[in-house]
Amino acid sequence: MTSSSKQLANTHVAAMSAYTPGLQPTEPGWVKLNTNELPVPPSPRVVEAIQSELAEGGKRLRLYPNPNSAPLRAAVAAHHGLAADNVLIGNGADDVLNLLLRTFCGPDKPAAMTVPSYSLYAVLANAQNAPMLEVTFDRSMALPGDAIAQCPAKLFLLTSPNAPTGVGFSPKDIGDIAKSFEGILAVDETYAPFSGQDCVGLLKEHPNLVIVRSFSKAFALAGLRVGYALASQEIIGLLDRVRDSYNVDRLAQAGALAALGDTDYYANVIADTVVMRDKMASWYESLGWFVYPSVANYHFVEPVSRRGERGLAVATSLYEFLREQKVLVRAFPKHALTESFLRISLGSETEMETLQKVIRDWVAA
């Protein structure tokens, strides 16, 4: 051949950057508060179900998984009071988001997102060579409903509760957007189980609505990679054409199905999360820090130095101080609305005590 592989590649791929995932340290000893994982293990039923799928020397592993994750799909449908053909199971919610971009966007079909929100959206648009329009929040982080409704995109990706702020939006306001918006409105409800409200009830009324969910956070199964879409049969049918026919493996299907069945376990986990959320919000405020009212399992906080300063340098200083003490949080230094903040996941009691101690040391330093 005479061309380099880079010359042969699609220009938009050669020009793009990959998504930068949060650090996943492999050595022990870290207090990991950077990717919003729950501090507790998944329901004991998850391991039981996976063990059962591994029975008899793992002999079932030689066989392909169910191509549609049919049992899990039916259970998700029942969980939400929908039909199986309103559900698509993905290899994580990221798989579902990617299918949305591939189905509805392209060079002449822009996607859109709010700023700030989940930065993966922009990477997925780049990979699809689709323009990404942006609707920027103001400092209140309240839903810019009119701007979203009037946005000339084919697909709007709205995170609710939002990341990294943790601010929730009311289903009523989202329904109003869906009514006016001329494209597909995908509501990424990864953190909705922590918020006490969701948009599932809007699906019947709004044929352009897609809800994206994840087993990673509220089911403590980030390691299994399972997510799903809820939408009209027509939208699910479109996404399904682009979906890989064996996108979710046997063990992940079995584990997610078992998790969904243990309602009591997860109701307790969420109740504990809410208690810890209130406690930590008060604690951050007791330091004189601004905290967005979170309905998720993390806080977006604006640290204040001992001298009363806030801003990028202050946030960076705390980020690095925490990291030196093996406490990982997440910084968003690339935008004026986020640069003075840190996103800190809710961890276990012990982890929160360590965090508080290190923050106190930083304030005192």
Place this chain on the structure above:
Amino acid sequence: MTSSSKQLANTHVAAMSAYTPGLQPTEPGWVKLNTNELPVPPSPRVVEAIQSELAEGGKRLRLYPNPNSAPLRAAVAAHHGLAADNVLIGNGADDVLNLLLRTFCGPDKPAAMTVPSYSLYAVLANAQNAPMLEVTFDRSMALPGDAIAQCPAKLFLLTSPNAPTGVGFSPKDIGDIAKSFEGILAVDETYAPFSGQDCVGLLKEHPNLVIVRSFSKAFALAGLRVGYALASQEIIGLLDRVRDSYNVDRLAQAGALAALGDTDYYANVIADTVVMRDKMASWYESLGWFVYPSVANYHFVEPVSRRGERGLAVATSLYEFLREQKVLVRAFPKHALTESFLRISLGSETEMETLQKVIRDWVAA
């Protein structure tokens, strides 16, 4: 909204059909010879490794997996005598194939494949809105090297050993194609471990070569969804931008890594497969059937009826007769080169005995 979701979708998605996977019956009692799964379980080390990843109530499942499958990636690299940045781990080989299409193809950048070969390639090209050029075999199923080398595609997907025929191609001939071909030559070596030869040694010489491998067949892990690409650092870097950052879950990473370590187990499995392959080829021939010389774990056979007829109707008749007796094989009725054939996986001794009995009954009927 005023448009339907179908109107909002990309035209090429609305017009395409999903891939039709082979039947995966969930009820017991089937002799399943339709998707080339091994008849034996994976290495016992696979289950041990997954158990170990599930330790302490599955508490590790709450954490994201390694984003690059780094330990598995390093082991695959060592297995092939390459560096880690020559390897990309995928959610099955299908994930890798999809990344190749997304990176190198589009409306003005055609893909190409031989006919017959793996029909998923055409679906992946449709999803990417890329034209798919075809190089058709003649009845010999010998490699049409010049036609491939001169094909004006940006990406050629060549299956070796080929599916559904089982015919292998020499690395020398594939190297000659890579030298002349002006695009990326992806050799899908899903079945290469059964063939005693592969193209890994060509990678250093041919910067446009990509090798695609799977854990589904030769490692008896179809249920886990792990595959990989081997290529230059430059090509891997391009594919990696489009790859989902958590595409392979914790249990699949652990299981595949353990499988790769049990060389002895799989050497025996492959030796047994080869013995059974020779035995079954002779048996099909003893019926007076034409069989392509297979170096894979299946045969592509042309059944002959009691009256000495062959053709689509005869193949369909046997397919249906087998299915009524709960023996599943695969038919390819859509092309003149394949319509009179059936693809039959190599199963266990018992499964092969059942198959032989049902075929004898069909011949006698």
